[in-house]
Each structure stands twice: as structure tokens, then as C-alpha cells.
Amino acid sequence: MEKIALTGPFDAKMQAAIQNELPEGFEIVLAPTPEEFDKLQDVDYIIVRTVELREKTIKTLRKLKFIQRWGVGYDIVDIKAAGELNIPVAVMPGINATQVMELTLLMILAVYRNLIAMHNGIFEGQWPRNEFMKRSYTLSGKTVGIVGIGNIGRKVAKRIQSFDAEVQYFDVFRLSAEQEAELRVRHVAFEELLKTSDVISLHIPLTDENKGLINKKTIALMKPTAVVINTSRGGLINEADLFEALQSDRLLGAGLDVFEHEPLEKDSPLRSLKNVIMTPHVGGNTVENNSNMARRAIENIVKISSGRAMSAAELVNGQFLKK
Numbered sequence: 545m546e547k548i549a550l551t552g553p554f555d556a557k558m559q560a561a562i563q564n565e566l567p568e569g570f571e572i573v574l575a576p577t578p579e580e581f582d583k584l585q586d587v588d589y590i591i592v593r594t595v596e597l598r599e600k601t602i603k604t605l606r607k608l609k610f611i612q613r614w615g616v617g618y619d620i621v622d623i624k625a626a627g628e629l630n631i632p633v634a635v636m637p638g639i640n641a642t643q644v645m646e647l648t649l650l651m652i653l654a655v656y657r658n659l660i661a662m663h664n665g666i667f668e669g670q671w672p673r674n675e676f677m678k679r680s681y682t683l684s685g686k687t688v689g690i691v692g693i694g695n696i697g698r699k700v701a702k703r704i705q706s707f708d709a710e711v712q713y714f715d716v717f718r719l720s721a722e723q724e725a726e727l728r729v730r731h732v733a734f735e736e737l738l739k740t741s742d743v744i745s746l747h748i749p750l751t752d753e754n755k756g757l758i759n760k761k762t763i764a765l766m767k768p769t770a771v772v773i774n775t776s777r778g779g780l781i782n783e784a785d786l787f788e789a790l791q792s793d794r795l796l797g798a799g800l801d802v803f804e805h806e807p808l809e810k811d812s813p814l815r816s817l818k819n820v821i822m823t824p825h826v827g828g829n830t831v832e833n834n835s836n837m838a839r840r841a842i843e844n845i846v847k848i849s850s851g852r853a854m855s856a857a858e859l860v861n862g863q864f865l866k867k
Contacts, residue, residue, distance in 0.1 A: 545569060545570070545571050546569060546570050546571075546588045546589070546849060547570075547571055547572075547573050547586060547587040547588050547589070548562075548566075548570055548571070548572055548573065548587065548588070548589045548590070548591060548845060549572075549573045549574075549575050549583070549584050549587040549589070549590045549591070550562070550572060550573070550574050550575070550576075550590075550591050550593070551575050551576070551581070551584070551590055551591070551592045551593070551595050551597070552576060552592055552593035552594040552595040552614070553576055553593065553594060554574070554576070554591075554593060554614075557831065557834055558834050558838070559572070559574075561834040561835050561837075561838035562591070562838040562841065562842065564835075564838065565838045565839050565841075565842040565843075566842060567842070567846060570842075570845070573587055576595075577595065578595060578596075578601070581601055584601075584604075584605055584608075585604070585605065585606070585607075586607055587605065587607060587608060588607055588608065588609050588610070588849075589608070589609060589610045589611075589612065589845045589848070589849075590605075590608065590610070590611045590612065591612045591613075591614055591841050591845075592611060592612070592613055592614060592620065592621060593613075593614035593615070594620065594806075594825075595620065596620045596621070597611065597620065597621045597622065597626075598622045598625070599622045599625035602622060602625050602626050602629065602631065603625065603629065608629075608631055609631065609848055609849075610631060610632050610633075610634070610844070610845060610848040611626055611631060611632070611633045611634070612633075612634050612841045612844055612845060613633065613634065613635045613636065613860075614636075614837055614841065615635065615636060615639065615640060615828055615837070616635045616636055616637060616638075616639060616640055616749075616828075617635070617749060617750065617776075617777060618633060618635050618749075618860045619749070619750045619777060619779075621633055623860055623861035623864065624861065624864050626861055626864070627861040627862075627863070627864020627865045628864055630865055630866045632848065632854055632859055632861065632862075632865060633859070633860050633861045634844050634854055634858040634859055634860065635858060635860055636837060636840045636841070636858065637695060637857050637858060638695040639828070639833070639836055639837055639840060640696070640827060640828030640833065641695040641696045641699050642699060643827060643828045643829070643830050643833050644696045644747075644775050644827040644828055645696055645699040645700050645703060647775055647801060647823070647826070647827045648696075648700050648745055648747075648773055648775050648799075648827075649700070649703055649704065651773050651775070651799025651801070651821050651823075652683065652688075652704075652743055652745070652771065652773060652799065653683065654799065654821045655771050655773075655796070655797040655798065655799050655819070655820075655821055656680065656681045656682070656683060656771065656797075657680055657681075658676040658679065658680055658818075658819075659821075660818075660821055661676065661818040661819075662675075662676060679796060679797075679819070681742075681769070681796075683704070683707040683708075683709050683743075684707055684708040684709065685708060685709070686709045686710070686742035686743060687709070687710045687711075687712060687740060687741050687742050687743075688700075688701075688704050688709050688710070688711050688712075688741060688742065688743045688745065689711075689712050689713065689714070689732075689737040689738070689740070689741030689743065689744045689745070690711060690712070690713040690714075690729075690745050690747060691713070691714050691715075691734070691737065691744065691745065691746050691747060691748055691757075692713075692714075692715055692746065692747035692748035692776070693713045693715045693719060693727075693729070693747070694715075694747060694748075696747045696775075696776075697713065697715070697745075697747040698727060700745060700747065701713065701727050701728075701729050702727065705728060709743075711727075711728065711729045711730075712729060712730045712731070712732045712737060712740070712741065713729050713730075713731060713732070713737070714731070714732060714733065714734045714737045715731070715748075718731050719731070735765060738762055738765040738766050739765050739766070739767075740767075741766075741767075741770065742767065742769065742770060742771065743770070743771045743773065744758075744766065744770060744771070744772050744773065745773040745774075745775075746758070746772075746773065746774045746775070746776045746780050746781075747775070747776055748776055748777075748780065749776070749777065750776070750777035750778075750779045750780055754780060755779050755780070756779070756780070756781070756782045757780045757781070758772060758774075758780060758781040758782065758785070758786065759781075759782040759785045760782070760785040760788070760789075763785060763786070763789045763794065763795065766795060768793070768794060768795065768796070769796045770795050770796060771795070771796050771797050771798065771799070772786065772795060772797075772798045772799075773798070773799040773800075774798070774799070774800050774801065774802055775799075775801040775802065775827045776802060777802055778800075778802040778803035778804045778805070778806065779804055781800075781804070782804075783803065783804050783812070783814065786798060786814075787813045787814055787817070790814075790817050790819055790820055791813075791817065793819075795819075796819065797819040797820060797821070798819070798820045798821070799820070799821040799822075800814070800820060800821070800822050800823075801822075801823045801824075801825055801826065801827045802825050802827075803825075806824075806825055807824065808822070808824075844858065
């Protein structure tokens with residue numbers, strides 16, 4: 545019997561979705577927190593969600609053959625250490641794209657129309673009909689700047705145009721002229737995007753090179769009516785600099801699903817602002833997507849178990865694996 549460990553928080557519906565996909569010959573082990581990682585010593589595969597798997601832990605897992613990320617980001621896994629031990633690490637490219645796109649659009653509209661602040665005002669016995677008039681905007685006619693035109697960025701670009709907004713993007717890997725024409729987007733330099741976009745939406749992975757990409761210097765290039773949306777990774781934004789800009793009305797608002805430190809600290813100054821929309825890193829979390837991710841994870845584990853190759857699009861540490 546081969547063992548699959550679920551590390552990190554997997555609620556009952558997630559566990560049920562995985563069990564539904566599980567073929568004969570496999571069993572599930574739960575190790576939700578690092579304190580429970582002693583249960584992993586004889587596991588063959590890991591599906592990891594939110595908790596970190598660093599070199600020290602990976603080296604102790606003598607039987608481990610494969611690490612599957614529940615989602616698309618892999619910054620919580622030491623892919624180099626895993627590769628040097630000949631352990632493939634895979635993600636699920638595109639698996640969250642529709643869900644994260646929908647949350648991105650929701651955040652843009654909620655910030656532009658001050659949805660949460662007005663909702664809370666009514667619950668507190670107010671009638672804030674005029675309070676937010678001077679900071680309420682329509683998306684129609686605006687320019688949306690997308691940083692990262694991958695699976696999610698492309699879906700955002702397509703849907704945002706239904707609001708009669710224009711789309712420009714920056715990506716180190718530029719699309720072909722044919723792709724740009726099909727998506728009806730234009731490529732601009734990063735600084736140009738910051739200067740000319742009404743909404744700036746981040747859709748890139750977190751790397752050492754782009755950590756703190758949105759900071760005091762880059763914020764200074766933005767319009768005072770700009771909105772920053774981050775449904776990617778919290779480390780892309782220097783939160784202290786963003787707070788200062790939001791508090792001083794240097795920016796109109798922000799929508800954040802991810803944070804530098806998660807869960808967000810109880811004393812985070814961001815909690816005091818009315819012009820920020822925050823959700824607890826739930827971009828891909830829908831009932832439908834539990835089934836999609838469970839299916840993909842088990843399919844990949846079965847591939848490894850049967851000696852089949854992992855697709856290049858899913859494998860993130862191929863350069864470190866022994867040839």
C-alpha cells in the first residue's frame with residue numbers, strides 16, 4: 545500500500561474529493577501542521593497546501609518519491625533540495641485560473657464602488673449614500689494593466705473587456721503579435737504600465753527578483769486614482785509602503801487576497817482602512833475546484849507510481865533532478 549500525505553489544512557470536502565479519486569493500492573495520511581510531520585517518515589507522496597516544505601524536512605523523508613502542490617505557486621517548497629534528492633515537484637498550471645479571475649474582477653468592482661465600506665456602514669445604522677460619491681468609479685473606459693499574462697492574466701484580460709475597459713500588459717515573456725491581436729491587448733514596459741493604468745492587477749509568481757515589486761518607488765509612478773489588485777502572492781507587495789499610500793490617499797484603493805505573512809497579523813494596519821478589500825487567500829477555493837484539483841493531484845501521483853513522465857508544464861524542478 546502506497547501512502548499519500550496531505551500536509552497543510554485540507555477541510556472535509558477537500559479530503560472527500562481526494563478520496564473519491566483514490567485508486568486501489570493507495571491510502572491517505574493527514575499531517576496538517578509541521579508539528580505533525582513525524583507522520584511523514586514512511587509516505588511515498590505528498591500533496592502540500594499552504595505549509596512550507598523546506599530542505600531540512602525533505603531530507604528526512606526517506607521514502608518520498610513526489611511532491612504535488614495543491615494549486616500553482618511553489619514558493620513554499622524548496623524545489624532545489626527536492627530535485628537534488630531526485631524528488632519531482634509539480635504544480636497544477638491553469639487549475640485556478642477561472643476562480644482567481646472571478647475574484648480579481650470582484651475585487652476591482654468592489655474597490656471602485658466602495659462595496660464593503662458601504663455595506664458595513666448600513667450594518668452600523670448609517671445611510672452612506674453620498675459619503676463615497678467622490679471616490680466611486682465605473683470600470684468602463686478605464687485602462688487595466690495586467691502584470692503577468694499567463695493563464696489567469698489572459699482570462700482577466702478577456703473578461704475585463706466586457707466592461708468596455710482597455711487592457712495593457714507587461715510580461716518578461718511577451719506574447720506573439722497574433723496572440724496580442726486575438727486577446728486585444730498591448731504590451732508596454734513595466735514603468736509605462738504603472739504610469740498609465742487605472743487598475744494594476746498582479747498575476748505573477750513570487751521570485752527573489754520580484755519580491756516587493758510594488759513599493760514606495762513603484763507606487764510613486766502610479767496615478768493617485770490607481771487601484772492595486774493582488775490575487776497572486778503577498779510577497780510581491782511591500783505592505784508598509786502600500787498602507788502608507790492608501791492611508792494618505794496616494795492611491796484610490798487595493799484588493800488583496802494574499803499577504804506578506806499569512807494569516808494576516810491581528811495588528812496589521814491594513815485592517816484599519818476603508819479603501820482596501822481583503823480576503824484570506826481564497827482565490828482558487830470553490831466547491832467545483834476541489835474536485836478539479838483532487839483529480840489532477842491523483843492523476844499525477846499515479847503517473848509517478850507507474851513510472852510515466854511528468855509533463856514539462858507541471859514539473860517545476862526538472863533542472864535540479866538527476867538525469
